[in-house]
């Protein structure tokens with residue numbers, strides 16, 4: 001197991017047993033750091049569906065390892081083709097909005113379909129899962145550098161005062177493998193000695209901001225303040241936000257962005273206050289098949305209990321308490337779509353571009 005005090009990676013292969021994948025079970029952060037072992041493809045499907053792991057790049061990587069775990073199990077199945085198809089379908093359905101999931105599963109499927117020998121299927125599939133994981137780490141590191149370059153004019157305007165960045169949800173290393181997407185420029189700035197302060201939207205209903213982003217930033221020693229989701233507009237009107245940086249779960253080829261519910265409202269407030277609204281994403285988060293995000297991106301609807309109950313630490317136990325009247329109905333859309341015209345720039349692993357088709361195409365000409 002990794003040294004818990006130094007952990008800065010969300011998923012890894014067990015160093016002693018290559019049949020086991022280890023993850024941080026994020027449901028218990030920031031109060032408990034629990035490492036979970038995934039030993040079957042079903043374990044990985046549950047971990048994604050029930051959000052032990054979450055965040056677009058990380059669920060893609062977990063699904064890639066899930067396909068590898070399925071390769072270890074395939075000998076127990078007579079019809080190998082339908083087994084792999086069943087696993088792939090279940091993994092893809094576990095969280096529908098982030099396209100990284102389907103992208104990673106499809107890469108594994110096309111590799112597996114081209115191989116006959118079961119030992120080779122196992123070794124090549126593990127190799128691919130590790131490659132996808134490494135690629136995401138490299139891509140996030142590049143996003144950090146491109147993002148920091150993009151921020152330089154804003155940093156210069158601050159004349160040494162901290163740059164105030166607002167972020168929503170958790171698009172940090174917990175949502176990726178290392179570095180994060182939206183947080184990568186923040187980490188890069190901090191490493192370069194640039195003073196920054198991060199406004200962390202709590203991100204109801206599951207509080208990924210208050211629980212996860214705040215934990216990550218605290219660990220890195222980056223000044224930050226947790227705010228209720230409704231506070232960003234007020235801060236922007238009073239000159240307390242210099243820019244917003246968020247992640248993405250699926251971005252159309254025209255630059256519309258699906259991200260955690262509430263992102264759209266921040267983009268509207270940012271536009272009204274002439275504050276740059278940046279979206280950081282690796283290439284794996286583009287859905288090249290679609291153009292209209294509002295109409296075409298599937299929005300996950302989750303259990304309404306997540307809205308009605310809130311989780312926190314009581315004395316030494318993590319508990320859930322009911323907020324609303326027990327019988328009041330609640331609705332729980334996981335994501336919303338921010339139209340491209342509200343996005344100032346996309347920060348990708350290939351560089352920075354405008355959120356429109358020609359500009360995206362210049363960076364990704366092969367799609």
Ligand code: MRU
Nearest residue numbers: 054055056171175181247248260
């Ligand atoms: O529901 P979650 O926690 O999986 O949602 C995560 C987000 O919305 C992130 O902002 C997004 O996946 C980008 S991750 C780098």
